[in-house]
Amino acid sequence: MAETSSSSRSSSNGSPMTxxxxxxxxxxxxxLPIDSILSFAMTCKRFRALASSDALWESISRRDWGPNSVxxxxxxxxLLFQHQQQQLPWMRLxxxxxxxxxxxxxxxxxxxxxxxxxRPRASHSLNFVSDYxxxxxxxxxxxxxxxxxxxxxxxxxxxxxxxxxxVNSGIPSGRFGHTCVVICDFxxxxxxINDNGSRQNDTWVGxxxxxxxxxxxxxxxxxxxxxVAPPARGAHAACSIDNRLMLVHGGIGLNGLRMGDxxxxxxxxxxxxxxxxxxxxxxxxxARSGHSLTCIEGTKIVLFGGRGLGYEVxxxxxxxxxxxxxxxxxxxxxxxxxxxxGVSLPRVGHSATVILGGRVLIYGGEDSQRHKRDDFxxxxxxxxxxxxxxxxxxxxxxxxxxxxxxxxxxxxxPKCRSFHRACTDDSGRYLYVFGGMVDCLVQPAESTGLxxxxxxFLVELLLQL
Amino acid sequence: xxxxxxxKIVKLESSDNKTFEVEEAVAVQSETLKNMVDDGCANxxxxxxxxxxxxxxxxxxxxxxxxxxxxxxxxxxxxxxxxLDLDQADLYGxxxxxNFLNVKGLLDRVLQRVAxxxxxxxxxxxxxxxxxxxxxxxxEEEEIRLENAWxxx
Numbered sequence: 001m002a003e004t005s006s007s008s009r010s011s012s013n014g015s016p017m018t019x020x021x022x023x024x025x026x027x028x029x030x031x032l033p034i035d036s037i038l039s040f041a042m043t044c045k046r047f048r049a050l051a052s053s054d055a056l057w058e059s060i061s062r063r064d065w066g067p068n069s070v071x072x073x074x075x076x077x078x079l080l081f082q083h084q085q086q087q088l089p090w091m092r093l094x095x096x097x098x099x100x101x102x103x104x105x106x107x108x109x110x111x112x113x114x115x116x117x118x119r120p121r122a123s124h125s126l127n128f129v130s131d132y133x134x135x136x137x138x139x140x141x142x143x144x145x146x147x148x149x150x151x152x153x154x155x156x157x158x159x160x161x162x163x164x165x166x167v168n169s170g171i172p173s174g175r176f177g178h179t180c181v182v183i184c185d186f187x188x189x190x191x192x193i194n195d196n197g198s199r200q201n202d203t204w205v206g207x208x209x210x211x212x213x214x215x216x217x218x219x220x221x222x223x224x225x226x227x228v229a230p231p232a233r234g235a236h237a238a239c240s241i242d243n244r245l246m247l248v249h250g251g252i253g254l255n256g257l258r259m260g261d262x263x264x265x266x267x268x269x270x271x272x273x274x275x276x277x278x279x280x281x282x283x284x285x286x287a288r289s290g291h292s293l294t295c296i297e298g299t300k301i302v303l304f305g306g307r308g309l310g311y312e313v314x315x316x317x318x319x320x321x322x323x324x325x326x327x328x329x330x331x332x333x334x335x336x337x338x339x340x341x342g343v344s345l346p347r348v349g350h351s352a353t354v355i356l357g358g359r360v361l362i363y364g365g366e367d368s369q370r371h372k373r374d375d376f377x378x379x380x381x382x383x384x385x386x387x388x389x390x391x392x393x394x395x396x397x398x399x400x401x402x403x404x405x406x407x408x409x410x411x412x413x414p415k416c417r418s419f420h421r422a423c424t425d426d427s428g429r430y431l432y433v434f435g436g437m438v439d440c441l442v443q444p445a446e447s448t449g450l451x452x453x454x455x456x457f458l459v460e461l462l463l464q465l
Numbered sequence: 466x467x468x469x470x471x472x473k474i475v476k477l478e479s480s481d482n483k484t485f486e487v488e489e490a491v492a493v494q495s496e497t498l499k500n501m502v503d504d505g506c507a508n509x510x511x512x513x514x515x516x517x518x519x520x521x522x523x524x525x526x527x528x529x530x531x532x533x534x535x536x537x538x539x540x541x542x543x544x545x546x547x548x549l550d551l552d553q554a555d556l557y558g559x560x561x562x563x564n565f566l567n568v569k570g571l572l573d574r575v576l577q578r579v580a581x582x583x584x585x586x587x588x589x590x591x592x593x594x595x596x597x598x599x600x601x602x603x604x605e606e607e608e609i610r611l612e613n614a615w616x617x618x
Contacts, residue, residue: 015597016553024560024576031580038613042588043597048609099615 018046026056030063034098057090065097065428066298069356072427093463097357102408102462103376107455108162108432117164118150120454122437123235125180126421127187128154130208133162133423133432134187134218139176140452145195147174149218151208152456154425154432162456167218172204177234180206181246186271188223188246193234199254201232205271224273230263235289237306241322242298244269249303252289258309260287262320262329284329285318290419292352294360299323302360302381305347313368315346317403319381332381332403339404344373349418349437356428356461358382363433363459365418372416372439376407376459414457415439422459431459475502476510477525483518484510487525494528496567515565520558523548527571549578553595 020028029037029051037060041051050056062070073088124138124146135150149168178192178200187206193199203223210216236251236259246265253259262284267274291306291314303318317332336342350365350373360379366372380402420436433456440451475492477485492507493499501507513521530536530544551559556575563572583591592599601609 015595016557017595017597019557020560020579024564027576028580028583031577032584034616036584036586038616039586039588040583040591042601042606042609042613043592043595043599045600047597095615 054090069428096463104460105412106458107412120452121435122419123176128423129182145174179238181240183240191233199232237291237293239293239295250288258287281329290348294352307348313346334400351422372418374416378405478512479518479521480514481518491528516562520562
């Protein structure tokens with residue numbers, strides 16, 4: 001290790017940077033945004049080699065995507081099989097995740113058995129927890145509600161054949177338009193509408209248990225929340241926030257009116273009880289239903305779309321950062337005409353899920369022309385600090401251009417749908433979609449031509465590895 | 466530590482034979498020195514052959530500031546910012562000393578300082594600041610620039 005001499009001597013001897021150990025250099029690079037890391041890599045051959053280390057890029061991926069995605073990717077044996085090596089090509093993987101432009105769809109075929117399958121439905125809940133897909137409730141023909149819980153084992157690799165198993169019925173009571181989120185390994189279900197039109201505001205906690213002999217079971221219990229709870233509602237939006245919080249916004253309330261309130265549920269450590277409190281902010285997103293809430297970067301909640309008070313379909317994007325001391329909904333303004341095909345962006349009944357790389361994947365839903373869609377969009381708000389004024393500089397316009405990206409979809413072509421549900425596995429690379437409302441070619445008994453779909457399919461992020 | 470309030474003095478000697486005497490409370494800001502004190506090895510002068518006097522004085526100044534209860538949060542922030550306004554030779558000397566002496570917070574601050582010198586800069590600027598020789602041919606440079614274009618939007 002070189003001892004420091006006088007400053008004039010070391011600067012004429014070449015770069016003092018060469019005295020820094022690799023560990024310290026990696027620590028410094030990990031403090032930098034990607035473009036600065038690559039700028040540094042472009043200075044000379046030695047630093048290019050160092051900054052291309054896959055060990056470094058694994059740390060960068062861990063930093064930017066979170067440890068869960070990275071650990072899940074490492075365990076995913078199909079990626080390793082492709083490369084027959086111990087180390088994933090992290091630098092290349094990071095680049096391809098950032099540049100994601102296509103998805104590949106796969107029909108998940110059902111095995112040839114006499115086992116029952118979940119009936120076609122919409123406005124149900126679909127979650128991935130403890131290696132299982134969990135489906136609950138929803139609405140079906142005749143406007144009837146469902147009260148069944150189904151699970152399907154997924155495991156670490158995506159499988160093209162899935163076995164659905166019915167594990168519960170009757171509890172919670174039948175409903176559709178409820179929300180269900182995953183917090184740690186628990187499912188937290190809230191609200192919904194039953195087929196009498198009654199809106200609920202009860203909160204349920206579900207836990208999967210795998211018995212050696214008895215197989216898989218799921219127990220639901222009513223959560224004790226004390227005297228304060230949000231007004232009853234359905235078609236609201238909810239998302240879990242990192243630790244023990246759930247955020248709920250809007251929906252259609254008791255008198256059929258759309259609401260624009262924001263509530264947070266905080267659960268105790270053992271998930272036996274919880275406390276609701278309302279978050280009052282000004283400004284706040286207008287009242288709406290059929291919109292989406294997604295949590296990115298651990299603390300930022302992104303709200304998109306929905307149907308407003310005047311029955312119009314919305315396309316506004318709002319962000320709330322739960323880590324700030326004063327909670328605020330901030331709108332991210334953008335111009336539809338500036339986005340290619342952006343005219344179709346107002347959406348209701350779409351699905352919004354966080355995918356590998358930390359951005360939001362928006363799929364399907366109904367547009368402002370009352371057409372159901374089948375397109376995929378990636379919403380990226382990371383480039384924008386909260387822009388609350390009309391973008392006037394060229395730089396802002398460029399940042400906003402990165403905000404929406406339409407993806408190409410190859411492979412299986414499912415029907416356009418709305419009020420379907422979607423969730424990813426731990427890696428964030430695979431998205432499972434089930435159900436929804438689709439247009440029927442053959443007119444059913446109702447004159448609307450609407451059908452409920454019972455298809456389960458997989459959306460794979462194409463990463464060209 | 467039961468002896469934290471004692472006025473025990475710790476003696477240190479730099480690589481260029483300069484001696485420094487500091488209170489134990491100041492010295493134990495360094496985890497390395499704290500381990501020595503806890504193990505009872507700090508009774509005689511502790512030699513530090515990899516840290517020169519100039520750098521050691523800086524490190525001890527940092528440690529002193531951090532145990533001084535009269536210093537406010539704002540004053541400390543300003544002190545830390547001014548402290549790292551150094552030429553590069555001193556900066557790297559400080560990095561190695563902070564690493565060896567394991568002074569909490571100081572190593573992180575130095576690493577952040579170096580990162581701030583790189584952040585947002587183009588390769589030519591980084592080369593100039595750190596006196597890095599460009600050993601790429603113009604063709605190689607262009608090839609890398611295209612390869613990395615995806616990150617610069």
